[in-house]
Amino acid sequence: MEIVFLNRFERSFGKADVERGQVFIGEHQGIWSSGWHSVPEQGADGQETWYEGTSWEELLASFRHGVARRMKEGYRPLLDGMLEDSPFWERRQQLASLLHCYADRHANEDTVAPLRHWRRAKATEEKRSAYLIATNRELHLVAVFLPRTPEELGQLPGFGKTKVEKYGAELLELVSALPREHDFPLQWVENAISEEQLSEWIFLQKEEKYGKSVSLVQEKKRLLTGIRQGSSLADLEKELGLTRRMLVERIDRLDEEGYDVLPLVDQELSAVDEGEIRQAESAMQELGDRYLKPLYQRLYASEAAGGGAGQAEQQYEKLRMIRIRYRRQRQSSAV
Incomplete structure (x- = not known):
């Protein structure tokens, strides 16, 4: 494995006792890895692998989460700036x-x-x-x-x-x-909060933040895998434990990031009347596709008064799906 990044950490106990470790990022034949291991004089105990795979995004999220956890435990890096923050003594004044x-x-x-x-x-x-x-x-x-x-x-x-x-x-x-x-x-x-207490709190926030990032990256990976395998929204609801609304919002975001979500969009729109789709596309051409509310009011205002929140949710879902395909078609025609 070729080491592409290495940084030593230290944690002091009193004046003489110091524990040391290292964080690393490595690569071997296209496989990324990151983790922690003790320095040689302290043996191999405590060695951890935080990530191993091909996704740089997932690697980075796992690496930051691991670093934040170690810093919450009292370790400090010899090379500062590990979590994209200003130095601790500057934060102390905030x-x-x-x-x-x-x-x-x-x-x-x-x-x-x-x-x-x-x-x-x-x-x-x-x-x-x-x-x-x-x-x-x-x-x-x-x-x-x-x-x-x-x-x-x-x-x-x-x-x-x-x-x-x-x-x-x-x-x-x-x-x-x-x-x-x-x-x-x-x-x-x-004067009521010591530097040690503030430091522990700050890195607890970082650990939680990057822990959420790891979860989101893993969720995104599972979502993309499900789309490639032909899963429906109903299938993904059960597999990921997300509400339908949250799923549709994430799919919309994936589309904005450039991922191919059209197989799922086409599958969901296959049950929608073609006339309704054409009306929605015509409204997008006239009103623009940035905001959904004007489109909803144009297309479904007459139904909104008699329908409940559930019906409105379904109509917004259709509009999101139609908008994704509309944008992709416009991009293809512009090439």
Whole structure:
């Protein structure tokens, strides 16, 4: 195997005790591999293979996930910049990271629960996704730091002027009766979180982030394999455990990335009336194919009033599929 990248890591225990290891990326006859192994003086114990295969995308995701896990355990690279971040001592000055770290360490589900309930109700009322109202992290910040005024709420990451004006009064009311033992402004958090605690928190976030990347890459691989093998959307639903809507969105994204998803698209559209497809293509030619809502309103407005959410979902699914084929046909004719 030819080593194309190697970096040594160290973890200190006291002044004299140091554990060392190496991360590597190698290649042999078109097969990529990455992993971790102890330095020679410490033997072969702890050797791990993180990835072995032909996909550079999957290799990179697995490599970053493994590096983040080792850095969360306290190892530090001799060559910095392993996770595309600024140096740790620069991140240490960022108050937002400190606030999130402190909130995660002091989160109380009993305090967060009413905020989650409020968010669900607000999302239903506004017909928006819950995370657009407030993310889980933002709710944790409110529950831990317990702001009393709009100005204090605005000091929390994620709460800009628009969000404070729109939701501030309701959020402040929800936490107004809870006892608070600290003050604003929140610079005191810099002394409440040690560098070791912040470091562990940062690399835990990285481990989770790159772990999700690994899962998404593997999911993408299985999805493409299923398409090549002639699977239907119903087959892929069962195999991948995704909802039909999530599958269609991922297929749309794969098409944008240049992957061939037409076998699946043609299979799904074979059950759709040709006249309906031609009407949709004509609307795309007239209105453009970037946004689906104008197309939906043009083609299905008369049905929308009498149909439920399920019918609208099916119609949007058809439009996504028709749009994929429409775009591919336009590209072919332009060549």
